[in-house]
Amino acid sequence: MATVPSTARAVVIGAGIVGNSLVHHLARLGWRDIVQIDKGPLPNPGGSTGHASNFIFPVDHSREITDLTLDSVRQYQEMGVFTQSGGFELARTPERMEELRRRMSSAKAWGIEAHLVDPDFVKEKVPFIETDQFIGAFWTPSVGVVDSLRAGTIMRENALATGALTVVPNVEVTGLDTEEDAAGRRRITRVRTTGGDIEAETVVIACGVWSPKIGDMAGISIPLTPAVHQMISVGPCPQLAEQEGEISFPIVRDMDTFCYERQHGADMEVGSYAHRAILHEPEDIPSIEQAKLSPTEMPFTSDDFDPQLEQAYELMPELLGAEGAEMRYAINGLLSLTCDGNPILGESEVRGLWTAAAVWIKEGPGVGRAVAEWMTNGHPEIDVNASDISRFHQHQKRREHTRLRTTEAFIKTYGIIHPSEQYESDRGQRLSPMHESQKKLGAFFYETAGWERPHWYESNAHLLDVYGDAVMPREHEWDSRWWSPIINAEHLRMREAAGVIDLSAFCIFDIEGPGALESVQRTCVAQCDVAVGKVIYTPVLDAAGGFRSDLTVMRLGDDVFRVVTGGAHGMADRKWFEDQLVSDPDGAGATTLTDRTDAVSTIGLWGPRARDILASLTGDDVSDEGFGFLTCREIQVKGVPVLASRISYVGELGWELYVPMDQAAELWETLLEAGGPVGAVPVGIGVYGTTGRIEKGYRAYGYELDGERSIVEAGMQRPKVKVADFVGREAYLRQRDEAPAAVLCTMTVDDHTSASGVKRYMLGGEPILTRDGETLTDGHGHHPYVTSAGSAPSLGKHVLMAYLPPDQATVGNRLAVSYMEELYPVTVGSVDATGLLDPTNERIR
Amino acid sequence: MILVLVETDASGAIEVSREALTFARSLGDAGGGIPVDAVVVGDVADALRDQLATYGVRTVHRVTGDAFTSYAGAAWAAAVQEARRQAGSVVVMAAGTPRGNEVIAHVAAREGVAMAANVLSFGGLAPFVVTRQVVGGAALEEMRLDERPAVFTVAGHAVEAQPAPARADAALVDCAPAVSESDLVARVVSTEEPEPDLSGSLRSARVVIGAGRGAGSADGFKDLLELTDLLGGSLGVSRVVTSLGWRPHHEQVGQTGSRISPDLYIPCGISGAIQHWAGCSSAKSILAINTDAEAPMVTKATYAVIGDLHEVVPAINEEIRRRQG
C-alpha cells in the first residue's frame, strides 16, 4: 500500500485531465510541496478521462466555455497531442439549418473560422457519407482530437520535473477534516486517505464523477451527477484502416439524431446523446476491481442505443456495414452533468477547499490554468463566473435538483436551445408571497435563482390594443419565442403611468458590526462612507480590475450596511463579501454577514405616477425634497413598515420597497389597488431586466459586465476615485490612465427587414460588423458581439449593446449586425453610459 | 458405502482421483466409518490396486467389456450405477475433471437425483450440505444434497491427496453392467495426438511479448521484436499502439482485439488498463516490465521487473544470446 506525505502546501485529489492540468499550472505559478493523489493507477486511474472520445469542437454559444476550450486547444497543441481533423455539424432539417446559422453568429463573435457548406462539400471530405440524409452542415476546420491521457501524463511530469509535486496513485480519500475559525467559518485542515493523513490548508477536489462523494466528506455540495453517454466502436473498417494514424477524416456530428461519428484508427466510434437520461449516484460507481472495464465504463445497454445505430447506419452504410466491421467495444460511459450545464470551479464555503469538477476534455487544461490562477492571484484571466461553485443556491445543492434538471437537459445536449428557454423540472422552489395573486393575473413565469418571477402578465393583454404597433410585435417564431409584446405594452404603461414589479428574487444581506464600514469600503468601488440613509450604486472589482459584480448598498446605520444584488449572481456576491469581512478590528467584536433574502421581499414602484400612488398610502413625506434620489428610510405604507429606497433600474421616478416577507402580499395588493385608478399595472421582469434598462443604457452583470471588462471600457468611470483602498483600486487607477481597448456602445437597428421580407429581431450574441460585413477587432483582439439586445418601446427601436473598437465608438457610426447570416444596418447611439432615452435623467427626479 | 469413480493413466490413479478418495475417506470417517469403494474402467494392474489399498479403498469394482474399449459417457455411467448396486452406495462421487463431471452428470440424470459439481468441502451430514465452486471459482455455493444417492464431484485440489492411516483390502470384484445400444451411440470413434499449432498467430502463441505506449513510437519496437524472435513468440500490442498506427490492428490484445492464453505473457510498458487485461488474463504466467511498481499489470503479474523497457529488454536479449552461445 502506497503511503502519502504527512503534510502538503496543497493536495490535488484526482489524476484525470483536470487534476493533472491543475498540478502543472500550480507548479508553473510557483506552488511547491503539492501532493496529487488518486484512488486508481496511473496513467489511467479509471475516471471519465480514460474513456473520453477526446474530440473538440471549439464553437459554443457560451463565451466562457469557448474561451476555456480555445485555451485548452492551445495547451494541447503545445504538448503535441492535438491532431486537427476538422468537423462537421449536420443539419437534417430546416430548423437545424437555422440553428447552424445562429452557430455562425457565435463563431464570428468568438473569431473562430467556420462555414456553412452543402452536402457535396461534406462528401468530398467524408466520402462514405450519404448526402441524401442531410441538407447542409457547419464546417469548423479547427476541430480536432487530443490524447487526453498523454496530455495528463505530460503535465504531471512537467510538475514532477520542477520538484514541486509528489504523486501517489492507488490511495483513496476516506475523509476531509475541517475546523471552524473564530468567525465561525470552516477551513480545511486535513485529507484522510487509505495511505495515511495529509495536513494541508489547500485541497482541490478534481474527482470528476466522484466529486460529490468527496465533497460530502467536508459537508459541501458539489452538485453534479454521473450520467451515461453511450458509445460504440465499429471496426475495423477498410475505408479507415487504409489511412495512416488515429484520424484522417473529419468528425461528424449528426445534430438531429444527437449522435457523432468519430474515426479512431481503423474503427469508427459512434456516440449518442439521444437516449433517455441514465443517471447514477457517485456512491454506486463500481470500484476498479468490480468494474468489467473501468469504473466509468458501465455495462452497455444496447436497447437504448439501437435507434441511433439505425440512424448512423443510414448516414454511413458503406462504412458501418463494411465486411469485417464489427461492434467490438460498447460502453455506457459516465460523464459529469450539472443543473445548468456549466463546470463547478472555485473555492467552496469551506476555506481552502476548492473544486474543479464537471469539466470535459475540451475544457480541461483551460480549467486547470484558470483555477490555478484563481488559487494564486484570487482571479483567473478567463472569466469563469458562470462556473463558480459559489453560484449555487440552497435548492440547487440538492442531488434531486441536479437529477431532475440533467434528466430534462440531457436530450438537449445537441438540441436547439433558445437563449431564453426555461427549464420545466423542479420549478416552484421559491415562491414570492405575491405568487398566488400573480397566477390569477396570468403571469408567465421565468425562473431566477429558484424564484418564480413573472416575465409578463396576460392580464395586461388589453394594453396591446391601447398601444398598437408601438409594442413592436415580432413576426418570426424564433424571435418571439419566450417573448410577448405584452412586455412592451407594460413598458409603455409604466413610462406613461406606473408599474408595480415583484423583485423578491433579490439577494439581500446585511453587514453589521464594528468592521462593517471597512468591509464594505474594501469591497466596493464607490464611496461607502456616506451618511446613514444614503443609497450607493457600485461596481465590485477583482484585483485585476475586472468586474465581480455591480450592486447597491444602503447605509442603514453607522455599523449597518444592506447589500442588494440580483438573485442569479447573489450567492457568489455573498461569498465575495464574506471573503472581505474584517472580522474583529481591534478586538471590537465580530462583523457579521446575515442573509436576509428569505426574510425580506422587494417590490418596485416606478413611473411618473409613482409618487402620487405612494403619497396616497403614507403619511411620510415622499416629495423630492423630503425623500431625495439615492436615499432610503423606513416609512409606513398603510400600516406596513417598509424600507423605501429611491433608486431605479428602469429610469423612472420611484422606489424599491423592502418589506417583511409575511407582509409583502398585503403591500402588493395595496399598491395595485391604489395605482389602478391612475393607470398603474403589474409589470414583469421583461421590462425590469431588458426594455426598461436598455433604453437607459444600464449595464447588467453577466452581459455587459464580467471579469474581462473594466469600468473604463464599460464607460462607467466617475470623475474621482475614492481614497480608501478597495479590491482592484490599483488596477482601476491604471485603467483610467490608459486608452481603453474597447468601448461599450449602444446601437439601434435601422432596418429589420430580412431577405425574405420578414422583420427579424436580434436576441443577443450576434457579431457586429462593418456595413460591408467586414470583421471588427478591438484592442484585446476580440471581435464585437451583442451583449444585450431588446426592444426600446419608448424609442420605437430595437437596441443592441456591444463593446466596439475605440475607433468605431462614435455616435452616428454606421455598422451592421449579422443575424442568422444576414446583415442588418445599425447606428451607434451612445458611446458611454448615457441612456438613449432621457439622457439627462429628468424622469427619475 | 461411498463409491468413487477413479480415473487412471499409465502411472495409476490420477492425482485428482486420489484427492477424491481422500475426500471420500474423510466423509466416511465423519459418518462413523463408512467404507469407500472405487470403480475403475479398464484393467486394474497390481500397482493400481496396491495404490488404491493405500488410499483405504475397501473394494475395487473393475469394469471391463467391449462396451468400454472407447469412451462413452452413458456407458461409463451405467458401469458406475452397476458398481453402486453391487456396493450398496449412498454416495457416488468422482473428481471434477471434464470426464468426471460428465459421467457423474449422466449418473444423476439416470438416477433422477441432484448433482453437485466441483465440491470443496462438506458441512453437515444431515442434512448433507456441500460447499462448491461456482462462477469459475470466484464464488462458492452452499448446496443441499438431500437425495440418495448423493452425487457429486470434487474440485481439483480441494484437498491434498493423502494415503489412509491404514491400508484397506482393495478387494477386486468385476463389474459387468448391461450397456444398451443407446448408451453407446455417443462414443469416441477416434483419438489422435493433438496437432501442435505452429501458426505463430497471437491467439495460439506460447509466448506473447506485449507492447504499449511505452514503446514510444512506431520505431520503438526493434528490441521487442528481437525478443519475440528469440523466444519464438508473437507480438501483441495495446489499443493505443494500433490507434496511433504504430502497429497493425491484428496485433491488438484486449477487449477489442485478440484474447490470448499463452504460457507466458511479457507485457512491456503496459500499465494494465482493464480493457487490455480482459484480453490477457488467461495467460498462465505473466512477466511484467514496467516503470511503475504500482501499475495493475505489475500487481497482477507472476513476475515483474521494475524499469524502462528500452533498457530492460535489450539486456534480456543480450542475456539470451549469451546463454544460447
Add this chain to the structure above:
Amino acid sequence: MTNVLVCVKRVPDSSSEVVLTDDGQSVDGRYAGFTMSAHEECAVEIAAQVTSGGDEATVLTLGDADAVEQLRASLAVGCTAATHVVADPQRFGPADVAREIAVVVRDHEAQGRSHDLVLLGNDAADSGDFQVGIRLAYELGRPVVNGVNTVTVADGVVTATGSGPDGHETYRVPLPAVVTILEGGVQPRYPTVPGRMKAKKVPIEERTPAAEPTGPKRVRLLLPPPAPSNVEILGTGPEAAPAVVDVLEKLGVLAR
C-alpha cells in the same frame, strides 16, 4: 438441412470482482453487466456456422425479461429465431431447466420445427452445474456429446471433436443429438451493425414455464477470501536480465 437450437443463459459478467446480491442467492451484475458464458458464445457461433446455408438457428433462453438482451445478441451474430421462456432463473435448478428446454423442443417439433441438433454450453458461467445438456438428452431420449469444441454436420451425422485425456477425440453421432460446447474451437464473432439491426426486428417467441420448478438446492452463495498479489519482483532495470532469463528457462519458453 440442419435445424439447430442453441441454449444460452443470461449471467452476470464475472471477468471482474464478483459481487453478490444482498440476499446471497445470486451474483450481482449491476456493475459488470450481463453476458453469456464463453462456452455459449462458441455454441452460438457453431450454430451460426452449421446453419450458414440458410437453415434455422433458434436461440433459446430461460430467464427474466432482461434476458432478451442475450437473445438479441445471439440473433445479431447469426441466429435466426428466438424463444424466451420468461421466468426467474434463480428458481430453476438444472433439472428444471432441462425439462423446460425439452418441452420447447417437443412443442416446436409438433409445429414442424424439428431441432435436429441442440447445442448448449458445457456449463453455465454462474452456477457451474455441468449437467443441463446431459439431463436434456435423457429428457429427449437423444445421445449427447459433451465438452467438445468443434462441430460439423453432414448427411444427418454430427461430427464433434474436443480434447480428452488421451488426445484429440472425435465423436460421430447421428442426428437428432445434443452437444455441449467448450470454448476454444471457434472464435465467436462480434455483431455487425447490419446484424444488430436485423436482430432487432426478429420476433421473439415468449413462453411461460411448463411446470413449477423443483428449484436449485442452493443454501446461499459466499465469496472466497481475496487472492493477494503474489508478484515476484525479479529486480530493477537492466540488471534484472539474468533473473528474467532464469525464469524463461524455468518456464521452458526459450526457443532452442
